Amino acid sequence: MPGIDKLPIEETLEDSPQTRSLLGVFEEDATAISNYMNQLYQAMHRIYDAQHFPLGGDDEVMSSTLQQFSKVIDELSSCHAVLSTQLADAMMFPISQFKERDLKEILTLKEVFQIASNDHDAAINRYSRLSKKRENDKVKYEVTEDVYTSRKKQHQTMMHYFCALNTLQYKKKIALLEPLLGYMQAQISFFKMGSENLNEQLEEFLTNIGTSVQNVRREMDSDVETMQQTIEDLEVASDPLYVPDPDPTKFPVNRNLTRKAGYLNARNKTGLVSSTWDRHFYFTQGGNLMSQARGDVAGGLAMDIDNCSVMAVDCEDRRYCFQITSFDGKKSSILQAESKKDHEEWICTINNISKQIYLSENPEEIAARVNQSALEAVTPSPSFQQRHESLRPAGQSRPPTARTSSSGSLGSESTNLAALSLDSLVAPDTPIQFDIISPVCEDQPGQTKASGQGGRRTNPFGESGGGTKSETEDSILHQLFIVRFLGSMEVKSDDNPDVVYETMRQILAARAIHNIFRMTESHLLVTCDCLKLIDPQTQVTRLTFPLPSVVLYATHQENKRLFGFVLRTSGGRSESNLSSVCYIFESNNEGEKICDSVGLAKQIALHAELDRRASEKQKEIERVKEKQQKELSKQKQIEKVCSPNGWIFSDVIFVKSFLNSAL
Secondary structure, three states, X not given: OOOOOOOOHHHOOOOOHHHHHHHHHHHHHHHHHXXXXXXXXXXXXXXXXXXXXXXXXXXXXXXXXXOOOOHHHHHHHHHHHHHHHHHHHHHHHHHXXXXXXXXXXXXXXXXXXXXXXXXXXXXXXXXXXXXOOOOOHHHHHHHHHHHHHHHHHHHHHHHHHHHHHXXXXXXXXXXXXXXXXXXXXXXXXXXXXXXXXXXXXXXHHHHHHHHHHHHHHHHHHHHHHHHHHHHHHHHHHHHHHHOOOOOOOOOOOOOOXXXXXXXXXXXXXXXXXXXXXXXXXXXXXXXXXXXXXXXXXXXXXXXXXXXOEEEEEEEOOEEEEEEEEOOXXXXXXXXEOOOHHHHHHHHHHHHHHHXXXXXXXXXXXXXXXXXXXXXXXXXXXXXXXXXXXXXXXXXOOOOOOOOOOOOHHHHOOOOOHHHOOHHHOEOOOOOOEXXXXXXXXXXXXXXXXXXXXEOOOOXXXXXXXXXXXXXXXXXXXXXXXXEEEEEEEEEOOOOOOHHHHHHHHHHHHHHHHOOOOOOEEEEEXXXXXXXXXXXXXXXXXXXXXXXXXXXXXXXXXXXXXXXXXXXXXXXXXXXXXEEEEEEEEEEOXXXXXXXXXXXXXXXXXXXXXXXXXXXXXXXXXXXHHHHHHHHHHHHHHHHHHHOHHHHHHHHHHHHHHXXXXXX
């Protein structure tokens, strides 16, 4: 029957805010129907009671009075009695049955559904608070079983509640038409008793109404049967989904999504160290992440996820947490997924949206192609040039310049790059380090450890350890950047920027294959002496890289958030020779700024070294001049003594010596 709106039973398990909003519309309609039917019932009850006006009642006075009237009055009284009976059967009975059976069923199902929904929310909250550090199998089993039972109960109750509300859309038509139809038929029958002149058109109209009521009833029965079958099918298909963390072998992770929706727990800070978790419905819309609380009509913007960064994080005592940071680094959100599958799918989906894959014509196909390329990227190809060409978009030439160290010789490109093999850039069988070892001890200035990790533990309270100044206090350059460590590996070449690009490719491909989403966030401090990685929470220096050891640095040609540098150290895989380690980082779209800052630091350090050498040379010249001046002064004194102007002094000495000899 056209014009009948229905609640989607298939969306009861997802239980999205949109479905709840639509449910609220149907509940308001059911409340309006209940209020209207109560008023209609009262009105019809007054009509029914009016038939018991003392024409033939039990009142003795009226009975004695009526006995005085003719047979017509008796026949009229009998006609009213028949009318009263017909009104009770055809008018009062359908509306009373609708009130007592159908409307009460809706109210009962509403209360049961609200109880089941509250139980499910409570079970989900208990499950979300499961301790990751102190796992208890018994408690985890009980909580998981509680989530399963409450979710199944809510789903079943919600489906039956939806079915009842959908059926109410048919029953309200019947409940409105049947009493009126019964009233009209009773009145017509009443008038037939008094007159044989009836309107045939009125009878035809009432017949059509009766036929329409029967059609609605047949359609309702057919639709109820279809909905019951849908409920049974959905119960069987949804049984594995009642478990909050389904088996990943039965429900594999889809990494090619560019749209996703579902409930997440969002952390909200309430103080310096305290925070609360709120459960909202999140969904992606283009390049935006939207959130919608239960009961809201529409969702609001939570964050712009174009060019954002997302990573799995360890958050307090909760599992399956991930952090989204905006492209400018000014806004970040920590969210918790319900299961491991949702956790990985949310991270992959936001990564795909961050790359603006959703703007293409076939976003899922392109996302699958990108992920497949990442899987194939770890397979060595015949030459580095072929691998680079395969990853480069068609029709796009390589950028003419690359950011390298300040010495021009380190950034020169080889003319026979196409002939280079993988072993000429990256050491064979080189392990990839995906995390930072922190904290480390600092060696002598200018020396590093085997992996290039030097560093000094800084007092987290800002106090100096032995009263000495920090090396960076008097530095001319002092710039701080937010970076995330992707990985490091040993390389064989440190005189070509392509080694940085190749290391980026291998580390990103390895992260994609091994599903490594976690990244360590640090503050990169660039000074004229060194580069430092500082823990943002404790202000402990994780790593220190002496600036003279940084021989090469470059940013990615296409993704400006990626940058890396090569550190030349002693030891490594070969203890007797110098080794080179390439470190790869991700920044908040500041890769070029960091490379510029490192280049500026090296230039300042170079000029400072030249000034120091010039100063030492000038001091040496002054010392030589001073020595020559002293020798010249002595020579002048000798010349003065021996000169003709010194005869008086000589004669006195001669007379004194003569007198001494005479005595």
